[in-house]
Amino acid sequence: MVLLRRVIGDALRARRQSQQRTLREVSTAANVSLGYLSEIERGQKEASSELLSSICDALGAQLSEVLREVSDTMALAEQMAGVLVPVDQRAAESAAAPRARASKAKVTDGRVSVAVSHDGPLKTTLRATRAGRQSSDRDVVCAA
Known part of the structure; x- marks a missing residue:
């Protein structure tokens, strides 16, 4: 499951890194x-x-811009089968299915591309790429 706080964090980090600023500066x-x-x-x-809002101000960005990026990423992730499936349901599906290699899916709307790789029942990697920006990887632990 993709967590909103992780997508927000990725958007903030990508913006900071694109400005070549350190965590300390921001x-x-x-x-x-x-x-x-x-x-x-x-x-x-x-x-x-x-x-x-304070972090966005420090980055010279409008809060609405960052939230729009996050919204675009979440909207694309929702379109991808199984990305936002609850952990318990995904575990049941994995147990019922024969052992398979990592599954991958990708969707784009022209501005944002989201690629998801399920590397097993405990690891999902979400890669969001925005036109004109660096990509950000996020390993998402799907079960404890």
């Missing part, structure tokens, strides 16, 4: 601790709307 400008910003970028913490 955390200072956003008035947030470096460690907390790092956790947000890695999708480990959910940021409040106020904090997201």
Whole structure:
């Protein structure tokens, strides 16, 4: 399952890296601790709307732009069969199906491409690529 906080973190990290800025620079400008910003970028913490706004301001971006990118990525991920399937359902499907190699799927709308690779019942990799931007990989653990 693709988590919203991870997609938000990927969008923030991609924007920061495209500006060739460090976590320290952005955390200072956003008035947030470096460690907390790092956790947000890695999708480990959910940021409040106020904090997201502050981070976006530090990056010189509108919050609506970042949320639109996140929305585009989530919309494409939803179109891909099995990407947003609940963990319990995917585990049942994996157990019922014969052992198969990694499954891959890709969808694009011209602005955003989302590729998902299921590398087993415990690992799914989501790669979102936006036109004119670097791609970001995210390993998503689907079961504990």
